[in-house]
Amino acid sequence: MPEVHSEIFIPSSVERVYELAKDIERLPQFLPNVEQVKVRSRDGSRTVSEWVGLVPEFKRKLQWVEEDLWQDEERKCEFRSVSGDWDRYEGVWSFEGQNAGTRVTLDITYEYNVPLVGALIKKLLHKLVARSAEETLEGLLTMARERK
Secondary structure, eight states, X not given: OOEEEXXXXXXXXXXXXXXXXXOGGGGGGTOTTEEEEEEEEEETTEEEEEEEEEEGGGTEEEEEEEEEEEETTTTEEEEEEEEESOSEEXXXXXXXXXXXXXXXEEEEEEEOOOTTOOHHHHHHHHHHXXXXXXXHHHHHXXXXXXXX
């Protein structure tokens, strides 16, 4: 199963960065390949949301429903696709206080099966998922900078 790991240091408190990350509906403002994130429900630590991602290289959209389980004490979020285009899409966001800032890591495991897809397309898809992870973390950095 393909995996992606991305991390960033954000010069802001871990409490603040973690709270900003929970504001997932703002992510499309910072992610060029995410058209929409719409929260369906919030129930305690559980958030269910609808996502629409753009894949211009494939001239298509990916749509899925995601469940996020926010763990406030550990400052992490476990997420997974519960329906939609992904065969498997899950991962963990972790937030750790470090040197007057926050180390954010994003680990994603995914599977997207398209009949007759060759190794070249799978490599391209891996690059797209990795780019999306990096853009998510950069977007979080931008949110932290603008709300100081």
